[in-house]
Amino acid sequence: MDFALSPEQAGVQARARDFAQTRVAPLARSMDEQGRMPRELIGEMARRGLLGGPLPPEYGGEGWDALSLALCYEELGRADSSVRGFMTVHTSLVALCLLRWGTGEQRAAYLPRLARGELIGCYCLTEPNAGSDAGSLESTATPEGGDYVLRGEKIWITNGNLAGLALVFANADPSQKHRGICAFLVDTHLPGFRREPMPGRELGHRASDHARIVLDGLRLPRSALLGQPGEGFRVAMSALDQGRLGVAAGALGVAQACLDASVDFARQRRQFGRRLADFEMIQHDLADMAADVDAARLLVYRAGWLQSQGARATREVSIAKLFATEAAGRVAGQAVLLHGGRGYSNEYPVERHYRDIKGLQIYEGTAHIQRIVIARELVGKE
Ligand SMILES: Cc1cc2nc3c(=O)[nH]c(=O)nc-3n(C[C@H](O)[C@H](O)[C@H](O)COP(=O)(O)OP(=O)(O)OC[C@H]3O[C@@H](n4cnc5c(N)ncnc54)[C@H](O)[C@@H]3O)c2cc1C
Incomplete structure (x- = not known):
């Protein structure tokens, strides 16, 4: 079993991380306050090759595999769930669905414009x-x-x-x-x-x-x-198979961001003459958060890897979405607590992550629905 990323996957990860950390993260608080995302950010995602990344080159993409796309969503999710959500809908639910089901004419008419961000889906x-x-x-x-x-x-x-x-x-x-x-x-x-x-x-x-x-x-x-x-329901469900992996990867990004922020804060903040990081109870919380992040990452990457092999991965994608969104909910909750009063203010990003993560547990099939999908794969349906 090889856990290493290929050079192409590592390249996508680095490119998405650079965009997320230099362009998205500095704007995340003001976007949240203003209730909108600047249009130029969408243009920049397209210019950096992210929006069309998984599309074939003839439609303006780079032919990323599913794991590369998940890595991109993880990085965007670390910075901001609204931006990650924008791309998951545009790229996974619309562009990739059109790629799978569209006629040659439909693909040619829409996909290059979706990849360039001229058309939003x-x-x-x-x-x-x-x-x-x-x-x-x-x-x-x-x-x-x-x-x-x-x-x-x-x-x-x-x-x-x-x-x-x-x-x-x-x-x-x-x-x-x-x-x-x-x-x-x-x-x-x-x-x-x-x-x-x-x-x-x-x-x-x-x-x-x-x-x-x-x-x-x-x-x-x-x-x-x-x-x-009459094929519309199949079209809709196939899109969700793609999109759910994006939501799972976005949740992983949220969890990682909350863990990173908590480790930094625990090392800096002092009470009772010691760093928070030196209290055993805080170490216990940080260790649980790290275990949740690692487990979510393994499930998300496994589902991405399976999809990259062209395998059917409905069960694995649902498990990844269920676990990663619930793990991120736990990690974000612990992160807010660990930041004390500061965690309750939008001065610190964990407050926004804590609010955002609930959405990931609801859309593209709630946590209840993921459990139904997983159980159906286990016991079948009469
Ligand atoms: C931020 C956000 C973005 C969204 N974006 C989109 C979008 O782009 N496109 C789109 O089409 N939709 C979108 N949605 C809608 C989203 O997909 C739905 O809200 C979601 O599927 C749940 O449907 P509902 O809100 O009608 O809740 P309901 O289906 O009414 O569910 C209510 C509760 O009952 C539970 N429940 C329902 N059925 C069962 C069952 N059989 N067993 C056990 N529990 C059950 C649910 O899990 C939930 O807890 C978005 C939602 C949000 C919050």
Whole structure:
């Protein structure tokens, strides 16, 4: 068993780390306060080859393997979950899904622009009455004179107000339940595609853009279908297999950032005439945090390695997402406590990580749903 990264993987890691630490980390607090991410940061991600990294060279990418992509998300997650989330949706849920399911024409029309960041992607699955149970979505795609006419509502759509391309799921034959769902590539400037920011203020991911989208008689030609009619649910789930690994890797980054910050703080802060790091109880906490980080890393890298071999890794990806997001929750909680009152203020990044990590436990399948996926792989389904 070889745990070493290849030179290509180490190169992606170093490039992503440089971008995350020099460009993202210094902005993370102000982005969180302002509730937005500067557009030039997206342009820079594209110029540095990150946005299109896993795409083949003919579409403007570098053909990264799945582990390289996970390493990139880990580095972004160490700096900021909103930026990592932006890229996971854009690159894993939209671009890689289009690469897998798109026709030659669709790939050529969209992928180079997605890699250059000229076009931003969003993934529209969740609805007011269909979250975890995505197969029960209520948006309809009515066949009409060779076209499809879409009606319905989507919520919580990351990048939804920024996107020029939306991957939208709607049911063309509700009598077939989830087998009637179709996937569509939608130009967000078409009439009938209305969007607005989600109401309320999020607990975390405050620099992310989250939209409520209304499909109001949106007319699409057949050529907008991604995959065959009725294949939409498979398209949606295959995208989540990619995206979940990104969320798991992002969570690993959050956990690593919280551990690093805690070690630094424990070595500097003195109480009772000693460094915090010299109290046995603090050492116990730091050791538990380090064990969680290492275990999460092994699971995330194993899932990435398996996907890189082209193997089916649904179970391993779900285990990685479940464990890494829960481990990061524990590590972030300990980090806030260890920082004392300072950890309760956004003066220190652990406060933001503590808020952000809850989102990673919810989107792309909650922790409950990951347990269902894992258990189903264990015991099957009657
Ligand atoms: C920050 C953020 C970004 C997001 N971005 C996107 C996006 O880009 N695109 C998109 O389509 N969606 C997005 N979502 C939506 C997200 O995927 C859903 O919120 C998530 O799938 C859960 O659905 P729900 O909110 O409807 O909760 P529900 O499905 O109503 O679940 C509520 C609770 O019940 C539990 N539950 C549900 N079913 C079961 C079961 N069978 N057994 C046990 N427990 C169960 C859940 O785990 C949860 O704890 C985003 C959400 C957030 C918070």
